Amino acid sequence: MTRQSGESTATVKDAGLNERIYTLVAEIPPGQVATYGQIAKIVGNCTPRQAGYAMAAAPDGLPWQRVVNSAGQVSARSSGDGAIVQRQLLEDEGIVFTKAGKLKFDDCGWAGPSPEVMEHHGFHQALPAGMRG
């Protein structure tokens, strides 16, 4: 769309980066969480920042609440109480936050989409920032 680069061949790679991010986020099961950096690494050709930017424009129906920052905390956004809502949603899914407002990747860290999905979308494997491996 807004790409003036002249390329008009619509391939999966040329699809919006955000779209791939959304596809990946949509694969995160309830009760599990991923980090922005993890998302970036899995979709590839993307930085943690871009992952966050993409989430800022997340479409309805996307489980955006399952994406948190590298510290395992819900990131505050520019406006609104979205962060509060996000944490609430996660708690409703069974995520347990520490007194400091952090969650444990060891308990609810997402290990990535199924191999089939990864292959279908060309994703790479990655684990949450603090996950022991």
Place this chain on the structure above:
DNA sequence: CCATTGACTAATG
């Protein structure tokens, strides 16, 4: 095509 807009992360002291 240019300017603006963001829900990040790792390194350093």
Place this chain on the structure above:
DNA sequence: CCATTAGCCAATG
């Protein structure tokens, strides 16, 4: 543990 700094890049109008 907390504050600061620097690197990062696509989407949108």
